[in-house]
Amino acid sequence: MSKKAISMTVNGRPVEAPAEPRTLLIHYLREQLDLTGPHIGCDTGHCGACTVDLDGQSVKSCMVFAIQAEGAEVTTIEGLAQPDGRLHALQEAFREHHGLQCGYCTPGMITRAYRLLQENPDPSEQEIRYGISGNLCRCTGYQNIVRAIQAAAQNLNSVPEAAE
Amino acid sequence: MIPASFDYHRPESLAAAVQLLGSLGEEARAVAGGHSLIPMMKLRMAVPEHLVDLRSIAELKGICIEGRAVSIGAMTTQAEVIASDALAQVCPILRETALQIADPQIRNLGTLGGNVANGDPGNDMPASMQVLDAQFEVAGPEGKRKIAARDFYEAAFFTALGEGEIMTAIHFEAPSASHGYAYEKQKRKIGDYATAAAAVILVMEGGRCSQASIGLTNLSDTPLYAQAASEALVGSSLDPAAIDAAVAAAEAIADPVTDSRGPSHFRRKLAGVMLRRAIASAQNRAA
Ligand SMILES: Cc1cc2nc3c(=O)[nH]c(=O)nc-3n(C[C@H](O)[C@H](O)[C@H](O)COP(=O)(O)OP(=O)(O)OC[C@H]3O[C@@H](n4cnc5c(N)ncnc54)[C@H](O)[C@@H]3O)c2cc1C
Ligand code: FES
Ligand code: FES
Numbered sequence: 001m002s003k004k005a006i007s008m009t010v011n012g013r014p015v016e017a018p019a020e021p022r023t024l025l026i027h028y029l030r031e032q033l034d035l036t037g038p039h040i041g042c043d044t045g046h047c048g049a050c051t052v053d054l055d056g057q058s059v060k061s062c063m064v065f066a067i068q069a070e071g072a073e074v075t076t077i078e079g080l081a082q083p084d085g086r087l088h089a090l091q092e093a094f095r096e097h098h099g100l101q102c103g104y105c106t107p108g109m110i111t112r113a114y115r116l117l118q119e120n121p122d123p124s125e126q127e128i129r130y131g132i133s134g135n136l137c138r139c140t141g142y143q144n145i146v147r148a149i150q151a152a153a154q155n156l157n158s159v160p161e162a163a164e
Numbered sequence: 165m166i167p168a169s170f171d172y173h174r175p176e177s178l179a180a181a182v183q184l185l186g187s188l189g190e191e192a193r194a195v196a197g198g199h200s201l202i203p204m205m206k207l208r209m210a211v212p213e214h215l216v217d218l219r220s221i222a223e224l225k226g227i228c229i230e231g232r233a234v235s236i237g238a239m240t241t242q243a244e245v246i247a248s249d250a251l252a253q254v255c256p257i258l259r260e261t262a263l264q265i266a267d268p269q270i271r272n273l274g275t276l277g278g279n280v281a282n283g284d285p286g287n288d289m290p291a292s293m294q295v296l297d298a299q300f301e302v303a304g305p306e307g308k309r310k311i312a313a314r315d316f317y318e319a320a321f322f323t324a325l326g327e328g329e330i331m332t333a334i335h336f337e338a339p340s341a342s343h344g345y346a347y348e349k350q351k352r353k354i355g356d357y358a359t360a361a362a363a364v365i366l367v368m369e370g371g372r373c374s375q376a377s378i379g380l381t382n383l384s385d386t387p388l389y390a391q392a393a394s395e396a397l398v399g400s401s402l403d404p405a406a407i408d409a410a411v412a413a414a415e416a417i418a419d420p421v422t423d424s425r426g427p428s429h430f431r432r433k434l435a436g437v438m439l440r441r442a443i444a445s446a447q448n449r450a451a
Contacts, residue, residue, distance in 0.1 A: 021172035021215070022205075043165050044203060045270060046355055057243075057272040063202050064273065067172050068217060112269070133354040134267025 008072050010035065011079030019066045026050045028066035029076060037077035037107040041136070048135030051108035052076050058115040060134070077107035080114060090114055090152040099148035101139035109135045113149045121157060125150070167205035174217045178224065178303055178332060181216055185328045186305045188214045194330055196239060196278035199270050200287075224277070224332060227251050232338040238277025238331045243268070245276055254338040257345040257365060261292045264349045264361075280313070281331045283321040283386075286357030290317065290387035291379030292347055295363045298336040304329035317386035339375070343367050344450025346442040349381070350434055352425065358382040359425040360434040362414070364442040366397070368450040373397045378410065378442075383418040383435050390414045393439070402447050410443065411436040 006023075007016040010033060017032035029035045029052070041049030043062050050062040053075035080088040090110050093099065100106045109132065116123065116131040123131060128149050129142070137145060173188075175181040185192050193212035195201050196219070204210040218224055224239035227248050234255060236245070245251065245262045252259045265271060265279065265288050279289040280300065293300075293313040300311045304326055311324045318324065325331065339345075349361035361381035367374050376397035378390040393413035400406030420431035 020169065022167045022169055024166075043206070045199060045266075048267075048269060051269060058269045059273055060269045063199055063270075065172070065198070065202070068198070068219065116268075131268060134269045 004067075006066050006070050008066075008069050008074055010074045011076060021065060021067050023066045025052070025054075025061040025064040025066045025069050025074075028069075029061060029074070035076050035078050038111070039104055039107060041104065041108075046136065047105070047108075048112060048132075049105055049108040051112045051135060053111060053115055056115075056118075058112050058134075075111070075114075077111050080110065088114070089155045090117070090149070093148040093152035093155065094145070097144050097148040097151055099140065099145045105135060105137040105139075109137065109145060113152070117149070117153055117156060122153060123149075165206035167202070168208060168211045170212055171214045172217065173214060174220050176220045176222075178221055178330065181218060181221060181330055182303055182305065182328070184214075184216050185330065188216070190327060192216055194218055196281075197241065197270075197274040199266070199274040200278060200282045200284060218330070229254060229338075234336055234338055236276055236334045238275065238281070238333055240276050242266075242271035242274045242276060242279065246271065254341075255296070255336075257292050257295070257347055257363065258289075260345065261288050261347040261363065264288055264347060264351075267355050270355070276334065277331045280316075280334065281323065281325060283317060283323040284357075285317075285320055285385055285387060286382045287387075288347070288349065288358065288361065288381055291361065291363040291381040291389075293334065293336075293379075294387055294389040295365050295377040295379040296336040296339070297377070298334050300331055301333045301335060302326075302329045303332050308332070310335070314389045320385040339365050339377075340367055342451035343375075344446035344448065346445035346449070348438045348442040348445065350438055357425075360418075360420070360431050360438050362435065362438040362442040364439070364446045366402075366443070366446045366450050368402075368447070371401055373400055373402055373406075376410075378414065378439065380414060380418060380435055380439075383420045383431065388417055390417060392417075397443070402443065407440060407443055411439050414439050 003018040039049040041047035045063045052061045191213035195215045225237045228235045242262045279287050298313040316324045344366045347363045350359045358381045363379040365377045376394045378394045380388040393410040396409040415436050418432045418435045422428045
């Protein structure tokens with residue numbers, strides 16, 4: 001089937017790249033746009049490594065065709081740091097609190113946590129665990145991931161302008 | 165895992181979608197959230213030549229509540245079902261059920277209509293729809309019709325939906341304000357289908373159960389409306405003998421397959437356990 005130019009806004013930038021209708025959003029991001037932050041873990045919708053933000057909602061980009069996201073706004077882990085390279089509060093907190101080991105789940109985990117904190121800026125531990133229940137981590141045992149998200153939430157709430 | 169090639173269509177009205185599905189014929193499939201269809205396309209268990217995406221059809225979205233009459237557009241997402249306080253007010257079992265479907269990301273795209281139209285016995289919403297005695301409204305080349313949730317499921321992935329028909333909305337009368345409800349699901353982990361699950365709605369009057377409705381998930385090749393089990397509770401005070409009779413009746417119709425979730429006889433017993441918990445919880449919540 002022929003390729004067609006598919007356009008959307010990714011990390012605030014308008015992009016356009018050719019893809020077939022069957023091209024999954026994760027492949028479009030990784031292979032057409034060279035955004036290799038979102039990972040492919042399971043390819044079945046279970047692990048959350050491919051999580052991105054689609055029109056203000058967390059989704060698993062291995063379960064969406066790129067063409068379905070035509071015209072949408074997408075944010076990946078690459079879009080979270082400031083343009084000058086300063087890390088997002090969540091990225092800082094994951095580093096500080098040892099919220100990763102191998103790092104495979106981390107881009108999806110942080111992108112999900114980013115949206116979770118927009119939906120609920122002051123989540124309880126239980127709400128964090130439930131909120132990230134679609135993201136699997138094989139290394140950390142989650143303890144430090146939860147701590148990192150709690151620390152980032154606290155930080156963002158004390159400096160409101162850092163929330164963006 | 166890459167799906168086979170297909171042509172993509174995104175109509176903006178129901179009429180256009182019905183027209184498209186009709187003209188493209190049996191090689192065309194509707195796609196809603198895609199969270200059951202895309203996995204099947206990746207495995208090439210589904211190889212549609214055309215996908216008709218329903219996401220841009222505004223008339224298929226939204227929750228409308230008038231008194232106790234509830235209508236929910238088929239393209240309403242599972243996350244929107246959870247987020248609606250007005251819906252939870254009149255019919256809380258749908259939020260309780262939706263919260264046990266998959267995980268937050270899946271529920272953002274997965275729709276209510278897709279969950280009930282799919283016909284996978286593992287889907288959680290159909291049992292709750294049967295307990296509510298919901299009607300599924302569908303539109304097709306021959307016009308609109310309604311199908312009762314209790315008559316909709318024929319076998320795994322075989323439903324009463326005709327070729328070229330689109331589910332447009334789900335309608336039901338919310339149970340009386342004093343009703344108790346529960347959806348109890350045993351699963352191995354978040355994002356897993358039920359090892360066994362039970363949906364219960366009860367109405368209590370003067371210490372006696374005046375109405376009971378029981379549904380079961382993933383315990384046969386279709387969702388099960390447990391008529392005899394429901395009747396075993398009506399008229400009782402929900403005493404141990406009545407509950408035992410309901411559990412026995414539910415276990416008698418459960419016919420789960422042996423799979424990675426456990427052997428058939430284990431899953432059948434678990435259906436009874438889920439039902440006991442759901443009855444207890446519904447009784448506690450009934451006014
Ligand atoms: C990792 C994972 C875990 C999951 N866990 C659960 C779970 O625990 N419980 C559960 O219930 N589900 C679970 N699901 C499935 C999920 O809830 C799906 O979203 C749902 O089953 C289908 O809804 P959809 O909108 O995604 O439909 P789609 O996948 O788009 O469609 C499914 C089928 O229904 C048809 N269809 C959809 N909408 C319509 C319509 N309006 N009219 C006519 N036909 C239509 C399609 O043609 C297709 O055949 C899981 C999915 C994943 C990926
Ligand atoms: S790769 Fe998408 S959920 Fe695992
Ligand atoms: S850090 Fe290795 S999978 Fe999470």
